[in-house]
Amino acid sequence: MNVPGILQRKLSLSGWPTVAWLLPFVLTGLAILVAPVPMIGMPQTHYIELDGWQYEFAPGRLRVHQGDTVIMILRASDVVHGFYLEGYDIERRLTPGIAERVEFVANRRGKFRFRCSVSCGPLHPFMIGELIVTPNVPFWRAAAVTVVALAGLISYLHRQGANDRSSL
Ligand SMILES: [Cu+2]
Secondary structure, eight states: OOOOHHHHHHHHHHHHHHHHHOOOOHHHHHHHHHTTTHHTTOOEEEEEEEETTEEEEEEEEEEEETTTTEEEEEEESSSOOOEETTTTTEEEEEEETTOOOEEEOOSSSSEEEEEEEESSSSTTTGGEEEEEEEEOHHHHHHHHHHHHHHHHHHHHHHHHHHHHHHHO
């Protein structure tokens, strides 16, 4: 028999003292389980260089996680264009040769179109792109795993307590 087993048997008259005795271990385990979560789901900073020309933006589709910081350097390669991001109400006028900097936190989830806001030619209305802000899935996945692990630990401890009761 291992040492904790002996101690457990000596200390436990019923199931509850066993649980109380194990509490520091449970709390330590909990701390270990919970600690990495913020690391996994940590908001990131995206540096995106976006070029605009007749009649598109490149890249045309941007994907970030909710809570991420987005820093964009906007440029127009041929004529004057505009950049308007729906949902975030960000607008810049893009003059060739001048880089515009935009910074924001993607706190709104969903799909947001960005489009040219300066009439630049016949196909100007089609000069659009898309910002996709998805929930921070790794964070929620890690949180769910932690909850499941905790539930498993608690049920295991309960069973241990019941076993001790029946063996006494
Ligand atoms: Cu345009």
